[in-house]
Structure formats: structure tokens, C-alpha cells
């Protein structure tokens with residue numbers, strides 16, 4: 402008996418030792434620098450990720466080891482601008498890594514699709530709604546939501562308020578509006594409610610729950626029996642997001658049924674319901690099929706998800722930053738000639754304002770809402786990247802948090818300095834390459850135009866009508882960036898004071 406036990410232990414020891422030796426010394430990635438622990442296990446990074454520190458930890462590793470770092474037995478992070486095109490360029494054949502599967506509920510939507518042809522079809526279908534020409538038509542919808550936001554800010558009567566919550570409700574109301582012109586989600590009317598809707602809390606919980614489920618499925622299974630009401634509620638977040646999409650689709654159908662016969666609908670949901678996607682059948686023959694209800698409702702949820710915290714976090718950090726520097730006044734001077742109607746500027750009037758563009762670009766550089774590694778899988782045959790041969794199947798990534806803080810490209814990188822974006826176009830070439838808060842290429846953010854319109858309309862309206870200060874309740878370090886793929890301030894809020902001018 403003892404002999405068998407000893408033999409078993411020996412076998413485990415030998416296998417673990419062999420795994421360590423092969424990962425550290427024999428792996429094709431052996432010559433890539435990185436911490437010892439990263440070479441032998443990927444679990445360390447998962448734990449760091451769960452604490453919200455993956456991005457800043459990898460950033461420190463780049464500062465220590467250089468532009469190419471092995472961050473796991475099968476994972477390499479790059480910070481070299483020459484690699485950007487290869488990983489994220491228009492013709493890149495690096496597909497999204499399997500981790501995206503964990504992020505998403507099934508059937509996966511545009512954000513997580515790994516198959517190139519499937520993704521192209523879905524993107525084609527959704528793109529129209531995000532085109533600049535379409536957005537200009539829905540500018541009044543966004544304008545109305547900005548008005549609601551201003552009403553809410555007015556209600557704070559110059560007292561400290563959590564701007565993060567306000568702006569999350571704003572962004573949620575834009576993408577979840579029910580006026581029929583955007584996505585046609587179910588209206589949250591979040592800005593009208595006193596308490597933020599559950600959806601907001603579910604957004605926070607989503608990546609934590611999905612991450613844990615994907616990385617430690619057995620632990621998640623055990624934890625799912627943990628008799629805490631709070632935990633039980635938290636782990637239902639992905640299910641609630643799914644139900645949101647289902648309800649939105651059902652309500653949309655009911656509204657259409659009740660509407661005038663033969664009415665022409667131009668919204669995205671109508672397009673999803675009436676279009677066909679070309680898919681490959683098992684025999685390899687392309688066939689046109691409509692999207693299923695399940696695909697549509699999940700895609701609605703995904704879009705609302707993708708468009709909420711990204712925009713609100715960007716606005717929050719921008720206001721927090723403006724509250725502490727001269728750029729608030731400079732921007733107000735630039736906006737002096739802008740006419741407001743009901744407190745709102747016209748997008749066309751402000752779109753090209755240099756200071757407005759520069760403060761937004763600089764805020765996106767220092768406080769990107771999606772700062773984390775965008776992981777991709779090395780295609781068949783492997784590739785040469787930054788002087789290393791990377792075998793097929795290796796997970797490779799870059800994170801904009803690091804590229805946008807490269808001291809060789811951005812002088813004094815930790816300083817908020819919008820003037821760097823106000824130089825001649827030739828001087829911007831390298832900065833534009835390393836600046837990638839919306840990613841690049843075929844998988845770049847689909848909602849970038851919408852986000853930029855929201856950012857500009859909100860910033861112009863608020864700065865022109867309010868003086869912003871950081872509330873005394875905010876302590877040093879409170880706004881340090883944590884992230885579970887998307888950024889959140891360390892203290893989970895951002896108290897600002899908006900005083901009417």
C-alpha cells in the first residue's frame with residue numbers, strides 16, 4: 402500500500418519536474434525573458450487578473466524585462482510598435498484567443514467570434530448602425546440623453562456627487578434607449594431613476610463571474626453552492642444580461658405588432674431580424690441564414706454591455722483630470738463661441754475643436770477604458786515576432802495601457818499633456834501608431850464613432866455650463882486604475898462637484 406502511494410507521489414513529482422524543465426528550458430519560448438513563475442504556470446496571472454491588477458502587473462514586467470515578455474508558459478506580451486500591424490492590422494490572421502470564449506455567453510456575438518468569415522458577416526450586418534452618417538441622424542437622441550444628464554447634475558446643487566454612477570447611467574441610457582433609432586433595447590430610463598438599475602451592478606459582476614467560471618470551473622462549481630444571498634445574486638449576473646436581451650427583443654416585436662402596418666423601420670434590431678448571414682454548411686457550401694432569436698438577443702445584450710462602461714469610464718477620468726488642471730479653463734475658452742440649444746451643442750460645430758480633441762485623446766491615452774491585453778492566437782506555422790519565433794497556438798497580445806505609456810514615443814508619459822496631440826501631423830505618426838484605446842484593424846471598436854460623439858457632446862455641454870472640482874472625499878490613490886478587462890477606479894467611485902457657471 403505504502404509502496405503504491407510512494408510510487409504515485411514519485412510519478413507526480415517526476416511529471417511536475419519534467420513540466421517545469423520543459424517549460425523553462427525546452428519550450429520554444431524559453432529564450433523570451435519573464436518572471437520564473439510565469440514560465441511554469443499560467444495560474445499566477447489568473448489570480449492577478451482576479452485582483453484587478455493584470456494590466457498594471459504586465460506593464461511593470463515590460464518596464465523590467467523590455468518590450469517582449471513571457472507572461473505564461475504559452476503566453477507572450479509585446480510592447481513593440483512593429484508588432485501592432487501583425488497582430489491587429491487589417492490583414493492580420495491572428496484570431497481572438499480562446500479566452501474570449503470565456504468572456505461570452507453562447508452563441509457568441511461579434512465581440513468574441515473567432516472565425517474570420519463569421520465575424521466578417523456579423524460586422525457587415527451591424528456596421529451600418531455605427532456609420533457616421535447614421536449617427537448624425539440620431540444625434541438628437543443622444544442630445545436628449547445629455548439633457549437628462551444635465552438635469553441630474555443640476556439636481557446635485559453644487560454638492561459632491563459620484564460622477565461615475567451618473568455617467569454610467571448616461572451611457573446606459575444612450576445604448577439602451579427605446580426611441581427606435583439606435584439598438585432598440587429596452588429603455589432603462591436610468592437617469593430618471595433614483596437608484597442605478599441592477600444592470601449596472603451586473604456589468605461589474607460579469608467579467609468576474611465569467612473569468613472565474615472559465616479559469617477555475619471546479620472552484621466555481623463548488624462556490625455556486627455557497628449560501629450567501631449576495632454571492633448567489635452576483636453569479637446570476639450573466640443570466641440577467643441574457644434575459645435583458647430576450648426581453649428587449651420580445652418588447653420590440655410587441656411594439657412593431659402594435660405599430661402602423663407597412664411602417665419602415667431603420668433601426669439595428671430590425672436589420673438583425675430581416676437580414677441573412679452567409680454561413681458555411683458542414684459540406685462547405687455557403688448558405689444564407691437568418692439570425693436566430695437567441696443570437697439577436699445576445700447581440701443586443703453585448704452591444705449594450707460594450708457601449709456602457711467604456712464610454713462612462715472615459716468620461717469619468719476625463720472630468721476628474723480636467724477638474725485638476727488648467728485645461729478645463731482652456732477648453733471653456735475654446736467653447737466660448739459655441740451656441741447651445743437647450744444646453745446642448747451641435748456635434749458638427751464642435752467636432753473639429755483642437756483642444757476638445759486633444760483632451761479626449763490624452764485622456765484615452767492615460768486612462769483607456771479597455772486597457773488590458775487583447776489576446777490573439779498565433780496561426781498555423783507560427784510567426785516571427787519582434788525577433789522571436791512564436792509557435793502556432795501561442796497566445797500573444799499587446800495592451801494599450803503599455804503602448805500608450807512608452808516614453809520613447811510619448812514624452813513624459815505619465816503627465817496629462819494634451820499639447821502633444823496639437824503638433825503637426827508628421828509628429829503624430831508614431832503616437833498614432835502606439836495610441837490604440839479602440840484597438841485597430843478588423844477587430845477595432847465598432848462603436849468608436851458613437852463613443853466619440855457621446856464624449857464630445859457631454860464634455861462640451863458640461864464644461865460650458867459647470868465648473869468642476871474634485872470633492873474633498875476623494876483620497877490619493879482612489880482613482881488608480883484597476884481592471885477586469887474594463888477599467889474601474891480603485892475606490893469604485895469618483896466624487897466631483899459641479900457648480901453652475
Ligand code: HEM
Nearest residue numbers: 512707708711712715770771838839840844846847848852
Ligand atoms: C470610449 C469608449 C470605448 C472604448 C475605449 C472601446 C474600446 C474597444 C476596444 C479596445 C475593442 C477591441 C476589443 C478586443 O479586441 O478585444 C472594442 C471592440 C468593440 N466595441 Fe468598443 N469601445 C468603446 C465604446 C463602444 C461603444 C459605444 C460600442 C457600441 C455600443 C462599442 C462596441 C464595440 C464592439 C461591438 C466591439 C467588437 C468589434 C469586433 O470585434 O468586430 N464600443 N471596443
